[in-house]
Amino acid sequence: MQLYGYFRSSAAYRVRIALNLKGLSYEYVPVHLLKDGGQQLSDTYRALNPAALVPTLVDDGAALGQSLAIIEYLDETRPEVPLLPADALGRARVRGLAQAVACDTHPLNNLRVLKYLKHTLQVSDDAKNEWYRHWVDVGLGALEAMLAQSDDTGRFCHGDTPTVADLCLVPQVYNARRFGCDMSAFPTIERIDAACGELQAFVDAQPQNQPDAE
């Protein structure tokens, strides 16, 4: 397998954790989102991933995009170390938690959106950073409430083994800290993030531990 990613991409980070937890070896192919006007926009990369986004997983000749779709694919084809619960209600909860990050939080703060704010809307750096923190507050606030109010929350987001929800939580927390967001309102999220940080699979997936880290 080959994973096309960028060390700081949250979505690639999620997939790296999944691959590590499942003990799957893969070749990492860096795609620099800033160099050359964005290498993800090249014709070569678009041939692989028409959406021009990272990550892309290539498995046996098939190129797959979208981190959550990739992780579900890995879970179906390599079911050892499952990343979703066995019951339908549990899976719905875990997918809902993952999507609270992947659909409601991360998309508002990714690189292309920040660029649009700065270059097209010409907002100040302060206003851009305030935007970032606002959507982290809203998104992580929702996630915190979902986690804190449920008996299903354990050492990790759902029970005592990592699921796809944790794979989304950890990169989002990493980004929030990088942008100086105040995390004190999210104690459950911080506790789970710390528990994940004790697992080598999560550590090995961290941006600074990737070959293209700067």
Place this chain on the structure above:
Amino acid sequence: MQLYGYFRSSAAYRVRIALNLKGLSYEYVPVHLLKDGGQQLSDTYRALNPAALVPTLVDDGAALGQSLAIIEYLDETRPEVPLLPADALGRARVRGLAQAVACDTHPLNNLRVLKYLKHTLQVSDDAKNEWYRHWVDVGLGALEAMLAQSDDTGRFCHGDTPTVADLCLVPQVYNARRFGCDMSAFPTIERIDAACGELQAFVDAQPQNQPDAE
């Protein structure tokens, strides 16, 4: 089952199509996103859905949020009229198409984001509408490329029966038209949208056909 939704919410619209395609009856509970300062923000609604977003599906006492998680849950518990292909690669493709809308397009243009642009960043109505059209162009451009370049695309996004990808495409197209986006660059999307529009399940789910339509 009860579906808490808002007639114009894309995410609720997706779930309505799923319920209709599967022939499941449900009670529709309107949550007005603009009245009373946003009924989704009330304590009553937050008790059901801590993220304070629509839709929420209540099934047998369990309250589920996030449209894609709800649809997967319905597909697992009511597998007649499946909304995902039978093979892992096909499922990955369909989920990827759905997420191209649900993660990369819709989140940038939902109501709370447009409100932030207007009230906090104080951008003009023109700039706000330009923002809307920009992310529709980017998002539907990616979706069009993914669909046009694949032999798996049929009458619908994946083959000749509707999948969760179509359930995301149709509400996104509805919104794009409402905001006056130019659709001429997306012929495959328009063709699939028209095919969906011939099915009563899709028609019955349209915003203007809901009890809370204005």
